[in-house]
Amino acid sequence: MTLSGARISDSGMYAHLWGTPAVRAVFEERGRLQSWLDVLAALARAQAAEGLVPASAAGQITARARVELLDLDLVAEQTRATGHSTLGLIRALRDVLPADVHPHVYVGATVQDLTDTWTSLALRAVLGEVRRDLLRAEELTLGLAGQHRDTLLAGRTHGQPGAPVTFGWKAASWADEIRRHLDRLREGSPRWLVGQLGGGVGTLAAQGPRGLQVRARFCAELGLADPGISWLTARDRIAEVGNVLAMVAGTLARIGNEVYELQRPELGELREPVPDGVVGSITMPHKRNPERSEHLDTLARLVRASAAVLLEGMTGVHERDGRSWKAEWVALPEVCLLTAASTSFAVELLAGLEVDVVGMRRNLDGYTGSERVLGILTERLGKHAAQEALQVALAQGRRAGRAMPDALLDAGLLSEQEVAALAPDAGSAGAMVDLVVARARAARAAAGEA
Numbered sequence: 001m002t003l004s005g006a007r008i009s010d011s012g013m014y015a016h017l018w019g020t021p022a023v024r025a026v027f028e029e030r031g032r033l034q035s036w037l038d039v040l041a042a043l044a045r046a047q048a049a050e051g052l053v054p055a056s057a058a059g060q061i062t063a064r065a066r067v068e069l070l071d072l073d074l075v076a077e078q079t080r081a082t083g084h085s086t087l088g089l090i091r092a093l094r095d096v097l098p099a100d101v102h103p104h105v106y107v108g109a110t111v112q113d114l115t116d117t118w119t120s121l122a123l124r125a126v127l128g129e130v131r132r133d134l135l136r137a138e139e140l141t142l143g144l145a146g147q148h149r150d151t152l153l154a155g156r157t158h159g160q161p162g163a164p165v166t167f168g169w170k171a172a173s174w175a176d177e178i179r180r181h182l183d184r185l186r187e188g189s190p191r192w193l194v195g196q197l198g199g200g201v202g203t204l205a206a207q208g209p210r211g212l213q214v215r216a217r218f219c220a221e222l223g224l225a226d227p228g229i230s231w232l233t234a235r236d237r238i239a240e241v242g243n244v245l246a247m248v249a250g251t252l253a254r255i256g257n258e259v260y261e262l263q264r265p266e267l268g269e270l271r272e273p274v275p276d277g278v279v280g281s282i283t284m285p286h287k288r289n290p291e292r293s294e295h296l297d298t299l300a301r302l303v304r305a306s307a308a309v310l311l312e313g314m315t316g317v318h319e320r321d322g323r324s325w326k327a328e329w330v331a332l333p334e335v336c337l338l339t340a341a342s343t344s345f346a347v348e349l350l351a352g353l354e355v356d357v358v359g360m361r362r363n364l365d366g367y368t369g370s371e372r373v374l375g376i377l378t379e380r381l382g383k384h385a386a387q388e389a390l391q392v393a394l395a396q397g398r399r400a401g402r403a404m405p406d407a408l409l410d411a412g413l414l415s416e417q418e419v420a421a422l423a424p425d426a427g428s429a430g431a432m433v434d435l436v437v438a439r440a441r442a443a444r445a446a447a448g449e450a
Helices: 021-027 029-049 055-064 072-082 087-095 099-104 111-147 167-192 205-222 236-262 291-315 322-351 357-362 370-381 383-399 404-411 416-421 429-446
Strands: 152-157 160-166
Touching (some): 029 087, 055 099, 111 167, 111 322, 160 167, 160 429, 404 416
Antiparallel strands (some): 152 160
């Protein structure tokens, strides 16, 4: 391992926390430059098909547009010397081509044509990785939902025990939210994965009278949709995909936070897996820290921050505005890397999640049946009188250190037989689990994801 990187996310020690190898390869310099070269080769082929450049030149460009053939030191030096984002790359590419091909490299395109089209290619790869992990996370949460359909535990509001729910119901809510993200990725991809070719201000003037045909061929060469109109300052696509990914990370943080809270020993209802060799604390060896759960929240915070930068890009001015799209060069890779790390960690968490059924049932003792008692008393006293009587009885019981059944008996609100008959009731939780699971299974089957 080589220790490198001024940013912690590029560190040889810590990079695994802030991205995945597959997504990192998309955005690392060699991967990015090769993708840029692929875009230039596709442009040459499209132009050759429409008679703008010789077919032989397009063939030479396609054959020689390989990052391993270029002098990358020259690319960097010329980029700095010219102050231009891609001129160093163009000069290095021309150096490996015959002289008669030089005039046909990068004809009629601008920096943003190259980089925006690359962005769509990068997003296609990233969204594929995210989608794969989300499908796995959905499958795991559906499994938990079915397995624990009737496993009772305390539902909590404002951080306090409320009425009973089931763990399967909780897991089903995770699965249902993940399914909505899968829907968003499917529905949004045709909008997001489009090419960009327009020239200086986006009018395709440099491509001649067959500009639209050149662009259509260019997009088809790369497997991207034709945008219809140039989007040099229309950054809503990037803002949308960035914020959808922020929502994905937010959902996974919600799951992580649930595990984080329920792993506390005083609750002891869930525990995240601990791989062999992992150390929780070197000063307090008894601790079993919820590292993955906690990190999901950290990742989500960082994704939201970078997604906000992408949203700012929508305010660009006129036909091109570097403030918008150059900020994306920093923010969008961060969103993608961090979200990919989030989905990967979430799968690991869910795959090994330990569910303590006994602990869940134990924590139902106390006051978590008050909603059902209120229903019984409402039939006798009316809603408001029942609510007031129950509040008084439970407050007196707490002050006396009495559990809810005893407090109800002390207040004369229920008989001993009624108290004995009380049992935790999760209402329609199980039926909702069945609905979510059936709906998700049908969606997966219809999409060929089952």
